[in-house]
Amino acid sequence: MVVRLQDIADEVGVSKMTVSNVLNGHADRVAAATYERVLRAADRLGYVPNAQARSLSARRSRIISFVFTPPADPRGHALANPHDAAFVGELERHLAYHGLTLMVRAHREVARTSDNLRSWNADGAIMLHSYGDEVLPLLDSYDKPVVFVDNYGTSPRIHSVGIDDHLGGYLAGQRLAAAGHTEVGFAGPPLTPDGVIARRYQGFVDALAEHGVRLDPRNVVEQVAEYEAGLDFGRWLARPTNHCTGWFITADILAVGALKELGRHGVRVPRDISLIGFDDSPVSHQCTPELTTVRQDIRAKVRVATEMLLDLIARWPDVEPQRITLGVSLVDRETVGPPPPPCPR
8 A cells, every 4th residue: 555645644633735844854844743743654654755756866876975983982883972873863764754875984084085975976965073174175075965963164165953062061061050069070072173072161161150160171081972981981080089079071971981980989979979961862861860961852953954965955056055053951860969068177
């Protein structure tokens, strides 16, 4: 049985036009909740979309590339970060609804990925973990649409989708300062200029300053966003020489590793030390105690990036720069409390 647009519309209780808008990626015309209900119904009924595929010329491959930079820690695999794994899963789901195939490539040198993209004959690409204008050599050598996720480059040639990383850091700083913490720390990957971690750091510092709290540079720790690195960090935190009572850790998986190791060393969270993560990935509420974290909507980020790329493909090369920034929020769970009283001398 062939599933029609009307079948999906009847299942969800919306118009056929609404279903068409969803399946053709026009999210701006449909409420977010309805958009997701239509996608789920299409999946449940076994709908095989081909409208988008028919709109692509026969010269196109219907292949979309996803290129990302793997972590530097050799102990982890390329998708060890739950954020990246969730991103790939959501991206494949959205592209499949449009009859498109996903090709994944991990690459440490962004400028050199154009050879891979051309060899696959990809119609376009989505790129994660690039930094600023370092992507311009790629755009010089690859003449098809690319959407960059979480990129703060200033060039008008960069089409990007991201989140408000500064606000995320600001919310973390506000929460720790409001709880009374004055000895605080920051942990995450290197503060690369024009990178997301640098933005989160600046937001954190700005919030602390509003409360008269200064972040000592000695309390800024570089750690890759992986669980094993989190264990190492937790062992370091458990040393009695570390006096920070509150930490903002810029990836949930890193924070959960630290939380695990702190427990093994008898350091109680949040009684002895408070932690805030970032992402609101599933691990944040699968640990004990559950992690207070800054939430970003990965599903929304993938959806918007996909819609942007399909729009660029349809209109290429007659396009204007597009930049979309999504909001974040603080999810207050169980790992933030007041600082412990000072030890008697």
